Structures are given as C-alpha cells and as structure tokens.
Amino acid sequence: MDLEKLLTDRLVPAFAAVAGGPVDPVVRRSPRADFQSDAALALARRLGRPPREIAAAVLERAELGDLCAAAEVSGPGFLNLTVADGALAALVGGLAGDERLGVPVSAAPERVVVDYSAPNVAKEMHVGHLRSTVIGDAAVRLLDWLGHRVVRVNHLGDWGTPFGMLIEHLVDLGEAEAGRALSMGDLDRFYRTARWKFDTDEVFRQRSRRRVVALQGGDPRTRELWRLLVEQSERYFLAVYALLDVTLTGVDFRGESAYNDRLAGVVADLDRMGLLTSSDGAECAFPPGFTGRDGAALPLIARKADGGYGYPATDLAALRHRTDELGATRLLYVVGLPQRQHFAMVFAVAEQAGWLRPPARAEHLGFGSILGADGRMLRSRAGDSVKLVTLLEEAVARATELARAKNPGLDAEAAAEIGRAVGIGALKYADLATERTRDHVLDWERMLSLDGNTAPYLQYAYARIRSVFRRAGTDPRPDVQIVLAEPAERALAVELLGFAAVVAETERTLAFHHLAGYLHRLAVTFSAFYERCPVLRATGELRESRLLLADLTARTLRQGLHLLGIRTVERM
Incomplete structure (x- = not known):
C-alpha cells in the first residue's frame, strides 16, 4: 500500500537497464505532479549523457501503464509521475480493511535496546529529562509496532560517591522520617540538605566517605539503606511517567549499580587486549581519531587514578551486556548532544574490543535543549531548573482552561480528560515536531494553538x-x-x-x-x-x-x- 514504494519498484529495473547497475530512483512527492524522480540528473555525469535523454530512456523501459495516467520528462531531466485515479482509488480502498493502514511489519525484526530518560536517584526530574523521555518513548512505540523486540532501559544514576552523604543524611533523619520526606516527592530538598551538610560539617563529611567504602564493599546495612533511597526515588519517577503518559515501568529500571560487578572485568579485558595506557595514574583508552584542540589524543578513562570507575567503564559494561547477553543488534542512546563525543569514544573502544561488531551497531540519538522565551535555558523564577512535574501540571492546567473556554458545557471529568490529553500532547508534539538536534523554545501560546503545526x-x-x-x-x-x-x-x-x-x-x-x-x-x-x-x-x-x-x-x-x-x- 506504499505508493512511493510501488513507483520506486517500477523504476528500479528501468534505471538499472539504462545505467548498467542498481540506481535509487529517489522518488519524492512533487508540486508539479504526484511524484517526481530526479535520479537521471545524478546519473548524467557518470554516464556522460544528457539527463533528459537518460530520463526518456528510463520511461521507455518502465512499466507504469497500469499505475500512472501520465509519466513525462520535465525540465533538465526530472521524471514527473501522475498516478491514475483508478489505481489511487483501488489502493486507498485496500487500506480500509487493513488494520495497519498499509504499514507492514518489519521483514527483518531486531532486538533493539533503547536507553532513555535516565534520572538520578534522590534528585527530582527536571525539564532537561523531558526530551530524552519523550523521544525515547516514541522510538519504543514505533519500533515495537513495526515488530522489533524492544528492550526499554532506564539507566538510573544510582551509584557513586554522592550516595555516601545521602545515606548518612538518611541515617541522621531516621528511616521513618526520611521515608516520609522522600515519599512526598521533595527529593531536591533532601539532596541539597545532604550536600550542605557535606560541605559544612567535617564530621559528616568523614562519615560520608566511610559510608561510600561500606556501600562499595557490600556492607548489608548500608546496602539496605541505599536500596531505600532507590525505591523511594523509583516510586516518584513512576508517578512522573504516569503523568507524562509514557510506557516506562518499574521493570525497565536498570541503574549504574547493575554493572558494578562487571567493571573490573571490563578494564582487565581492555588491558589484556592492549587497549589501555597508563596516564597520570589512570588507565585510559585512546581510540583513534579523537583529539583535543591542541591536537593531542583524547583519553577515555576506564579506571581513575584513585582506583575508582567512572561513566566510561559503566557505559562499556552496559554495552557489552546488551550485545553479548541480551543479543541486541541495534543500541539506541537517547541522550543530549553535549554527550556526543563521550558516546562516540565509547562506541569506538567497544568496536576495538570486539564488543560492538556487525550486525550490532550503536546510535547516539542526540537532541538539543528546551529554551525559555528569552532564548536561554529554561529556568524557574528562582533561577533553578524547572521541575518536570511543574511543567506537566502547568501544561494540563492551561489546556483544561482552554477546553472550558472553548466549550463551557463540558463537565469537570470531560474537561480534565481533554486537558490532560491536549496539555501533555502539546508538550510532546512541540518536542517531536522539532528537528531532534535543534533547540526549541517553549511557547505555550503556540503549542496550545488550534491552528498550525500543533498537537491540539x-x-x-x-x-x-x-x-x-x-x-x-x-x-x-x-x-x-x-x-x-x-x-x-x-x-x-x-x-x-x-x-x-x-x-x-x-x-x-x-x-x-x-x-x-x-x-x-x-x-x-x-x-x-x-x-x-x-x-x-x-x-x-x-x-x-x-x-x-x-x-x-x-x-x-x-x-x-x-x-x-x-x-x-x-x-x-
């Protein structure tokens, strides 16, 4: 039922006969006819023939009579194709009984891992998490509908040195009080208080450092307290996802901690393969092609000088798990553009190590930022990052008010349903309708307009x-x-x-x-x-x-x- 593909399939053998080999006809919609192919122009230099002559030769060989009412050479060598009304009517009629509206299930389904959202434990989600979550969810929905075996991965920041101070703050409050504080969703206050104590109280700072050692060493009580932090945060994240109406669930959480036991093995294997070099006490990989402004090779630090592991080791362990154990052949990382070089280097090292080899490939789905009306990073009046829940609630409130204004007869339940669908939809669509790598300005009036390229x-x-x-x-x-x-x-x-x-x-x-x-x-x-x-x-x-x-x-x-x-x- 794909009209563009039907025309392409008719033109492929004709172009191949004229060119002596395979050629993409490059069929596109056209204002001059229904469709247009400009492949003859690209072939002209290669074949040493005028493009109009090539286009005419293709038309002589193409079997278009039952599909096109008109097929002609135009301008410098375009092929203009007008589909016959009878063919159009039959093809559209065929969509009526097709629940997939002419879209086939993939002929070569893959196992695809989509890594997206990725908030940090004990921190509230802010507007910076919106694009990763929305883009990742759209990727999951599309690939799943097309028949791919999709694995959602919510790569939580749930490990590292900050958890020493967070656990100690939890101990100071007591589990019951800490549980109430965290369950109320004010994770930022919990984190800020812990940070303030760490910065101002030497005794607390020393306790926190000892707690990190206990956490990394597997101390049962420390792990129990850490798990409480994680569980309370996960409940909050799930509440945000429910409001945002995305498909992430609790089974999709896979934090950095899940790879902790694999890090030493990753570094040992890289060292065994001769991919690591000692630099200022750190163990670093230097993938070819990555240099700084001074021309010096850039390092990817696998193990820090103090013996700890950073994001590169965790990301390499996660990638290895996804290809070796999950059997994924397409790995998608929905992370902001500032991380572009990091992921390019991780992928390059993984290829050198043989952990990322065909047919498996990894893609960084980078994206731009959400800006305020002043063209700067969106901030609250206090200058902080805007909380995601605050943004979502404002979207729903504005859309509900709009629904009541347009239709005063709506009852409260109907207005709330429409307000949520329209408000959340407006936020998502404004994101997804923007070219992914570009920044976009959050403009409520435009996003909620009933005119123009908007969800409403x-x-x-x-x-x-x-x-x-x-x-x-x-x-x-x-x-x-x-x-x-x-x-x-x-x-x-x-x-x-x-x-x-x-x-x-x-x-x-x-x-x-x-x-x-x-x-x-x-x-x-x-x-x-x-x-x-x-x-x-x-x-x-x-x-x-x-x-x-x-x-x-x-x-x-x-x-x-x-x-x-x-x-x-x-x-x-």
Whole structure:
C-alpha cells in the first residue's frame, strides 16, 4: 500500500537497464505532479549523457501503464509521475480493511535496546529529562509496532560517591522520617540538605566517605539503606511517567549499580587486549581519531587514578551486556548532544574490543535543549531548573482552561480528560515536531494553538471527524468503492497512501519531525477536503466514499499520534 514504494519498484529495473547497475530512483512527492524522480540528473555525469535523454530512456523501459495516467520528462531531466485515479482509488480502498493502514511489519525484526530518560536517584526530574523521555518513548512505540523486540532501559544514576552523604543524611533523619520526606516527592530538598551538610560539617563529611567504602564493599546495612533511597526515588519517577503518559515501568529500571560487578572485568579485558595506557595514574583508552584542540589524543578513562570507575567503564559494561547477553543488534542512546563525543569514544573502544561488531551497531540519538522565551535555558523564577512535574501540571492546567473556554458545557471529568490529553500532547508534539538536534523554545501560546503545526490542531482534526460519524449515525463501510470526483478527494487519497513511506523513513532515521510533519499535512489536506467536498450532504456511493476517506484519515491520525505518544479524544 506504499505508493512511493510501488513507483520506486517500477523504476528500479528501468534505471538499472539504462545505467548498467542498481540506481535509487529517489522518488519524492512533487508540486508539479504526484511524484517526481530526479535520479537521471545524478546519473548524467557518470554516464556522460544528457539527463533528459537518460530520463526518456528510463520511461521507455518502465512499466507504469497500469499505475500512472501520465509519466513525462520535465525540465533538465526530472521524471514527473501522475498516478491514475483508478489505481489511487483501488489502493486507498485496500487500506480500509487493513488494520495497519498499509504499514507492514518489519521483514527483518531486531532486538533493539533503547536507553532513555535516565534520572538520578534522590534528585527530582527536571525539564532537561523531558526530551530524552519523550523521544525515547516514541522510538519504543514505533519500533515495537513495526515488530522489533524492544528492550526499554532506564539507566538510573544510582551509584557513586554522592550516595555516601545521602545515606548518612538518611541515617541522621531516621528511616521513618526520611521515608516520609522522600515519599512526598521533595527529593531536591533532601539532596541539597545532604550536600550542605557535606560541605559544612567535617564530621559528616568523614562519615560520608566511610559510608561510600561500606556501600562499595557490600556492607548489608548500608546496602539496605541505599536500596531505600532507590525505591523511594523509583516510586516518584513512576508517578512522573504516569503523568507524562509514557510506557516506562518499574521493570525497565536498570541503574549504574547493575554493572558494578562487571567493571573490573571490563578494564582487565581492555588491558589484556592492549587497549589501555597508563596516564597520570589512570588507565585510559585512546581510540583513534579523537583529539583535543591542541591536537593531542583524547583519553577515555576506564579506571581513575584513585582506583575508582567512572561513566566510561559503566557505559562499556552496559554495552557489552546488551550485545553479548541480551543479543541486541541495534543500541539506541537517547541522550543530549553535549554527550556526543563521550558516546562516540565509547562506541569506538567497544568496536576495538570486539564488543560492538556487525550486525550490532550503536546510535547516539542526540537532541538539543528546551529554551525559555528569552532564548536561554529554561529556568524557574528562582533561577533553578524547572521541575518536570511543574511543567506537566502547568501544561494540563492551561489546556483544561482552554477546553472550558472553548466549550463551557463540558463537565469537570470531560474537561480534565481533554486537558490532560491536549496539555501533555502539546508538550510532546512541540518536542517531536522539532528537528531532534535543534533547540526549541517553549511557547505555550503556540503549542496550545488550534491552528498550525500543533498537537491540539491534530487532535481537533481527529475529534472533528468523529463528530461527523456521530451526526451521520453510521459507521463507514470498508467495502465501498472509492470515488475521486474532486481534486480535494484525490489529494487526500495521495496523502493517505504516504503513511507507510513516512513510517519507514522515521524507522530508519528516528527523526520524528518527519512523522509529525506528515500528520500535519494530512490534517491540512483533510480540512481542504472537508470544506470542498460535502460529506453528509452527499448521497449514494459518493457519500459512502467520502465517509470512508474521513474514517481512514481519523485512523491514520490516531495511529500516527499514538506512535508519538499522544492521545486522541473523541470530543474537543
């Protein structure tokens, strides 16, 4: 049902015959026709022939008669392809009985590990965790729907020297009082108080250092207190995930501590393979191609001079576990762009060690920051990072107020349901509709607008279609013959048949702005169709055809928004 793929499959053998080898036809949507191929232009220099001549030769060999009403050479050598109305109608009609809307399950499913969110124990989640959690959740939803075996990993920061002071502060408060403080969700205050005591009280500082040794040495009582900190934090994280409506659960937590017993082995194996060099007392790997501004090779510190292990050792141990024991062939790390070099070096060392070898590959899904209206990092009035819960609650409150203003007759329960779906959806969509590597400004007015490329606009388009069926008092008939009597109907049919292609592109790149952009185009195209092609006032087979086109649009919007982690509502 992928129209773009159908055209590509027809052009591939024709281009191969002309070029004497495989060629990607590069089929794209075009304003001049339905689709366009510009591969002839790229071939001109290689073949030493004019691109128009190449394009004409391809057309002579391509079997397009049953699919295209027109196929012609245009401009310097473009191939313009206009799909026949009969073929369009048949293909769109075929979507009606397909619950996957023309999107196939992957022919080569993989085990994919997605590492995302990754908050720190005893610290509250802030706005900086939003993008990792939202992007990672969209990746999980998409890859799972396509049939891949997805393993979610929430790589908690639950180990290291700060836990000495945190455990000692817990001891000072007493378990019951500490439990109440942590369960109330004010983790930041707990952490700040512990930090203040560590910085100002020498006795407390010495106790904290001894506690770190006890923790790392496996002292049962210390481990019990540490576990209490972790469990209280995990309960808080799960409450945030429930509000954010993501798929992470308790079974997905895998902290840094899970790899603690593997670190010595990782370093020993790297040393045995000759990949480590002693530098100022530390054991370092120097993967080729990484240099500082002074041209000197950059180290990846596997073991510090004091004998401790840092993030590189933990990340190498985690990667090795994911490939060797979980059998993953695609490893995704949804972490901010500032960590780009770190992960590139970790991947390079893992490749040298043989822990990351084909078909396994690792990808850093880096992302930009969320900025305030002033173009700077988003901060609270006090200058602190904005708490994620505060941001989510504000989004829901603003959307609920908007829903009541637009529809005063809504009862409290309906307004709350719409407010949550629209508010959380607006935050997620603003993130995912932005090219991942770019920063984006948090602008409430724009994000919650019912016009433009926003989640509320798409949610409203879906609700509008559902209202059509409530007024029609009937469900669409999947066996209806599609009629394309008007240009707007035809345009909607072409757009509906583009869903499979954009899903495939998003699977390959995990650049979710492609999927978001498609859903917006589909909603805009439907709006034009709805204005120019009366649905309920039409009669006979034309009415049934238009109802089916409307239903296919609603289904595609709902499925596409679900892949982005955004809920639809029946009324707005």
